[in-house]
Amino acid sequence: MCGIVGLVKFHDDVTSHEVFSMKNMLEEINYRGPDGEFFHINGREAFGFCRLAINDITHGDQPFVNDDESIIVMVNGEIYNHHDLKSRLKRKRAFRSRSDCEIALYLYEDYGINFLNFLNGMFAITILDKVRQKLFLIKDRFGIKPLFYNFTGERIIFASEIKALFQYPDCPRTFDWMEALSDSWLAGHVSNSVTPVGSFFSGIENIAGGHYIEVNLRNKTVNTKEYWNITKVPIHHLSKNTIIEKYINLLESSSTKCLMSDVDIGLFLSGGIDSVSIGHFAAKHTEINSFSVVSRSTIVNGDAEYALKAAQHYHFNEHFADFNEYTMDYSIDDWKSLLWLCESPYCSAEQLYKYHLHKFAKHTNPNIKVILTGQGSDEFNGGYSQLFSERDSAWATFMQSLNILDKNKEMNILNDPIHTWDNLFQGNLLKNNFFKTKNNPYLNYVYSKYRDIQMYNCWMEDRIAAGNHIENRVPFLDHNLIELALGVEENKYADLFFDKNILREGLLKYTNIPETLVKRPKVPFYYGKGVKSTRHLILNILKKNNYEIIDYAFNKNNFVNIDSIYHFAKTIENHHDLENIEFLTRLINMGMLDQMSSDLSVKVKDTNQISIPPRINIHKFNLGQNEALTINTLHVPILKENIDILMPLHENNLLYITINNSIEYLVDSRDDYEWFTFLSQINGIKSIEDILSQNNLNLEDIKETLEESIFLDVIELKPIFEDQSPSSKA
Incomplete structure (x- = not known):
């Protein structure tokens, strides 16, 4: 986890004022890298890098520069196969560090931009090639590590986070209401979405996973290019048993590679199959600190019970944080700080909880800089299939739900009169074959999840971890795993991807993980039966000082009806289940981001200013017998x-x-x-x-x-x- 900022001008040298602005950009996100700041300023370029030292703590400073200083490279992230990649170099190099990231410099020297095909990891990379007069801004295949830019005919600026770009004087700072209100996920629309990844801010470009931009410094042009495409994974013809065995082997390999670190490693342990499987493989190689939550939700849904079972089975150094909505008191300023950290309308109760779980982990063990999480398993292994077929737990019912998502996606693309005709018949006039989708509905659903991974999962996990000086690692998002799963023939989907069978069968057959942990059904995170307590926590923040937060978000807005928002809030407050509070929160977030981006007065709070959830000892509870419950x-x-x-x-x-x-x-x-x-x-x-x-x-x-x-x-x-x-x- 590090922070990158940069400026490249096309005509003139960088001025002292621009250097000052660039340093302000880095200062804005210095929580990403509290272990050191480094600069490269020369002629028309100015680069800044703040480092969270994880590998080769003493010598891994960046930017990396080649012998004649014609190539300058910065890397935020991890290149897990860097040892193997040294054998690909065409000539021997004298490496200046043990940092995994330094390999990117020499691979680029030998192979040009095609070196990206060799990399296994999560990364955002910037490369300035002065000989070729090109600047490359690169994202890993799943957009795990962030990188944004703003381009004009005079210069390009780029940074790991949007808020850093805002520190540059002529960078636009306008919230894009049209993009936000049109986002199908934010609107809760029952539909797949494969629209391009965005930033929610006009003029700020978000580089998509598996892509890079090539800036030609001679003719001042920007071209977006693709080096990996999730929709172009070739089909293989492996048997079901071979696929499952290979999947488990790849997961073990990925989990092991994610242990690469010179600092302590933690695991967020929910008691679900994803975190348990990662913990199982990691525990073979190192001591693991596990962190779990005790709350009304996790007690009711069983997470606390199963997290304790797993921690005790693997002898983790377990830590349980007490999350109680009655004692967790957050101010409007706390929410502003969290939202500014996340810089996205998606910010919700999940981010609030996870932010404090990161803080709890850091406080418990200050040497922890790496946390393993299970992001990506549900999205690419059929983890939500039971949710979509709740009343009739079968693949066919799951597919019926996916057909509805697919139809709605296509309806969104069509014009309004067609909507009118279909709505007249309660959505039953047009059958799915009218829309002529070329892919199996399951694949279309997975492609939609690929967008979610970039716009929600990885984006949010990156920010809340960075805000606590931690790097999250995601073993399930190894591209080898995803390519194996996406290459499965259609006739094997039901056997492998209903209720994550590819993972469950594999763990039962090839590991000694207890069957009770492997077969445990998926439960919602902080929602489900305990959703009311979660909603109460958010409502208590929003209603402070008679909904002062609504006035802050919309008092300068001339196109949103603020009276309607107040009425909507009061309606939610009086509803028994606080229904629709998620939509109110997202809308308020939009207004707040609009306000904050224009005045830039809000700052991300230092972690020392935020209260820490208390640690709770649950060893004495005989959860295995459920006697207490x-x-x-x-x-x-x-x-x-x-x-x-x-x-x-x-x-x-x-x-x-x-x-x-x-x-x-x-x-x-x-x-x-x-x-x-x-x-x-x-x-x-x-x-x-x-x-x-x-x-x-x-x-x-x-x-x-x-x-x-x-x-x-x-x-x-x-x-x-x-x-x-x-x-x-x-």
């Missing part, structure tokens, strides 16, 4: 010895839960009336059944929160005395 309504709920419930005077809608006389939880009846009522009735005598019946509550109303409270050792259940009946305890 069993609810018997004839039992009496009692508070643990060090727990008290307090109701403040003159605030009859609030309850405080204290642990060792310290307030740890706040329960507001306006947010969760059922749980508030249940807590207020706990007296050590009434059974659960008594409390429910006397207050007209249902067990389902409070079950999730009660399970969490038992899990966190706040409440315990005691059997009722045999000589007493529930009715006698009123």
